[in-house]
Amino acid sequence: MAPSDLRRPYKRPQLSDQQRRRELSLKRQEQSRDAELQARRLASTLLSLPPEQQPSDPEPEPSSSTDYDLRDASKLKGPAARKWFAKQLMLPEWMIDVPHRLPHDWYVLPRPAGRRCFVVSSDGTTISRQRNGTVLHRFPSALPHGSRNRDGSGPPSYSILDCIFHEMDQTYYVIDMVCWKNYSYYNCSTEFRFTWLKEKLAETKACDPPSYYHKYRFSLVPWSRCDLAGLHNAYAGEVPFIKDGILFYNKHAHYQPGNTPLALVWKDEHCSQYVIDTDSKGQVPSHQQVVLELQDDGKVTTSDDPPVVFSCLNLDFIQQSGLQSGCLLRFAIGDGGLTIVDGKLERADLHYVGTSNRARAFADTYSKIMFQSMARGSPLRIDDLVASISSSDDEADTLDVEMAV
């Protein structure tokens, strides 16, 4: 009947190191399990979705993602797939300020101009799908189980690569790897994925010139540490493809589907033909244009998660124009520009232009709008990147402690 011993832990940590080791093991197992399911789901969809997902289909957009009605589901297949697919690729944010420690924590690589897609090889065939789910090619390749030629080479497996298809030389430039022979790389660091990508690709004949069982050549985009030499090579070095800016990948980041600040894209006139957005006629409009999504309450927002609110439309106007929430709307930014206070958008001088092209699945991201805005006024220049790397090198030895916090 005696009450339990009232002694409490004294001068001892509450969690034993053994308990910590158990928990870390469980966490590792949980993450591996999730990563494997994630890769399987992506592979399954890449392989089995019908090839044609015409983005210009006159299908109605779902009025809002929360209002999903099963009766319409079959009709929504196109948009649902498009939205889902678009979120599976790791999408770099636009670089609007230079991250610290570029040479220590980042890789840099030139970005080939072309169509971003997933390439999956399995069961004797290879399929590439673009961001909107449309099949780009279905072809035999030298990737594992990518053609009928390689039967009998081990148990069935699937591999998924993140590529840019470059029209001019009909080559898939591989920028990342999600899965290789069933092994999921989702929760591996960039450093790990890039090293293995190079290794694994070299084990196959995928980089060989095209042949009967290998319709398109694959090629690795050269990456390097983001020190001065690396940056210079990516920016000005000779590459066999047309460049569209340069990419920065944080070494420690996992493959994270959707927009992420741990991958960044930057460009100027020297390394890209398309620095400032053009309109449908290829002209640079006099005022910057942005595409935003209309919400239930009249707010217009970016596609970030959470979305950034740019403005709020008058409800009368919404009714008169027959706009529905979920619509993507095009605006011009007036002379008032964007007002930023303490790094946060406070006010935007928006002028309504019209609804956006149906081919778009998403509104612009905040970083894209800001990059475009800066590109028109005071762009982030290559000199700024160089300066950041130089100062980072100086500081590396002495100021680590301060930099770390």
Next chain:
Amino acid sequence: MALEVTQVLLNAQAIEGTVRKQAEESLKQFQEQDLPLFLLSLSRELANEEKPVESRKLAGLILKNALDAKEQHRKSDLVQRWLALDPSAKTQIKMCLLQTLSSLVADARSTTSQVIAKVAGIELPQKQWPELIGSLLSNIHQLPPHVKQATLETLGYLCEEVSPEVVDQDHVNKILTAVVQGMNASEGSNEVRLAATQALYNALGFAQANFSNDMERDYIMRVVCEATLSPELKIRLAAFECLVAISSTYYDKLAPYIQDIFNITAKAVREDQEPVALQAIEFWSSVCDEEIDIMEDYGGDFTGDSDIPCFYFIKQALPALVPMLLETLLKQEEDQDQDEGAWNIAMAGGTCLCLVARTVGDDIVPLVMPFIEENITKPEWRQREAATYAFGSILEGPSADKLTPIVNVALTFMLSALTKDPNNQVKDTTAWTLGRIFEFLHGSTVDAPIITPANCQQTITVLLQSMKDVPNVAEKACGALYFLAQGYEDVGSSSPLAPFFQEIVQSLITVTHREDAGESRLRTAAYEALNEVVRCSTEETASMVLQLVPVIMIELHKTLEIQGLASDERERQSELQGLLCGCLQVIIQKLGSSESTKYVFLQYADQIMGLFLRVFACRSATVHEEAMLAIGALAYATGPEFAKYMPEFYKYLEMGLQNFEEYQICAVTVGVVGDISRALEDKILPYCDGIMTQLLRDLSSNQLHRSVKPPIFSCFGDIALAIGENFEKYLIYAMPMLQSAAEMSARTAGADDELTEYTNSLRNGILEAYSGIFQGFKNSPKTQLLIAYAPHILQFLDSIYMGKDMDDVVMKTAIGVLGDLADTLGSHAGSLIQQSMSSREFLNECLSSEDLLIKESAEWAKLAISRAISV
């Protein structure tokens, strides 16, 4: 027969072994031959006033053990046996027991009250023995004191044995009335008063209704408070124990009494004997626990919900409470730090002060600072130690803004005291305080760093120096280093510890070799610090971590060379092997996570695995948990290569899965099966029959701790993913198990927080199994085998949705299963999916979730369903 029992019972306590053995044997035989008669004879022996007290006591003890056991499965066996017993035998036994409560022999009464409570614990939930409480209470007022005492004691044990639901309120009222009257100051007998006070402690859980009634509660509280003033130590102690229990069970009812309780406890802390003073301090620690919990429920910003409001008792009592606790700090015992079992008023007061700081935050700082400043430089060690402890105690709770300026000044002082103070206890507390500084005020989340390039080197030098001090001081220095390293966990690619890495590792290894490293947990603390230093190291020191591999391997090898150890030495050897395997686990995980180091490291894989297998071989029936954990990490690092170790390793894997008693080992082994499935993929197939058989056996066992069951289900999913359609032959076993667990989880939901948490982990395991099975069968011609299970799985998802008590993880996994089901079964499940609630309300709720992972899973489900029903 009766006479014989007496002699056998006495013989069973004989000093001479053969006599004792023989007696035990005949008791066992008697029990097996005729259980009713055996129990009846024992109860008659217990009731017989002419029998010697020794035989009566043992008779009572055997009766008690025939009704209850520690292990859950044995306990339920015993309960079933009692319930199945001949009713007339049970009636006679119970009569004997009730009669014994009036015995003149105190020991007989006391044993009997426990036996009665055990019987009540079995029978009352079955609505049997309804007259028990009534008959105990019928004429309690007229009973002689010794019978009254025994009756109250019985009521106390009874309240401990049975849960409040099975006693109706009328009986509760009568019990409480009897107990509280027995506690009253007017009660003449101290024995009665003590028994009543101790009974109240157990009866408090029954008094929910009575505590909601102002008059009844006032009365109970008055009697308890009066009992704290009794001249009898034991009664005062029991009364304070009641107050502690009340503070956690009825926190929200304390307000009217808190001022009086403060006065009572303050007097006890300052003037009463130590056991009472400790309980008085515990009251305030317990109130802190409550308020910390409530504030955590509020989520800190007071916008969340908590069922119970916070009354801020600690904040209000602060000006008086803090000085009282500071006084206790000066009452240290000599060498309390060297004694693992020590617990005294200074330790209790210090612990309470830490809790108070966590409860009130910044407010405590100005109340403690003058005490620190006044005492920290005094010549008397007690004053310096108390001041240092006071400083250490306020480091968790108050804001970094408030503490940083103070700590910045104090750090130099502490570092110097750790080297120069002549007193070991002061140094012990100083090292502990440094550890707390690093734990709470150093790291990537803190704005202004405490450790700077200017003081980093000095800090490390002092800590390493102090590791050569006496064991208890060295242990705390290792602990401080642990948190110093932890603060650099997210430092990026360059750590300020890197320049000292070699020196730190060397010093820690030296500590583990100290002859006195077995004292004060020193060796363990050194390995734990080493683990953390490795865990938080960066790539610049990767080559040095690599060099550590052979060093630790040699240490482990040495433990394997020693033969013919005595049992206590074997235990120490096994403990050391645990530390070394733990260290290797951390190193494997570290080196395996970076591509550049993994290759070099893998050259050691064969040798390391060989050592782990030898560690296993050191033992006969059980596997070493730490070695198992390390093997999981190794499988993850080696990948498919691990297949070559399987022939030798398999038997230990099976042994781990069979370990019901040490369920942690079983759980860890289940996790390793998952690691191996992912590493080997279809190469695990030859071992799957054995593994699945064992896992299914584990699930059907009522001996295995329930916490292992959810990971076993997850493990089904891992195996299915690895072997794909080959999982076919296990479906007929695994699916019914999953189904019945799913049904059970629907029934147990919503009982209490702990059960809800378990239910959610069970659901998560079941769902992970389903996801693994569906994705494993994807694109196989055998997919149709799964169609039959779809209706039940969809029902399960609906029931989870309707239960409304799922956590975010379950929500994510559940909606993912919906997608996997649609993905794998396609149009075969189209109409089923359309009929299920999960594909409408549940999916919509997940699509609009703020949790990214849930949303992602839901978008997958949406896409897969769209495809399934459009084909």
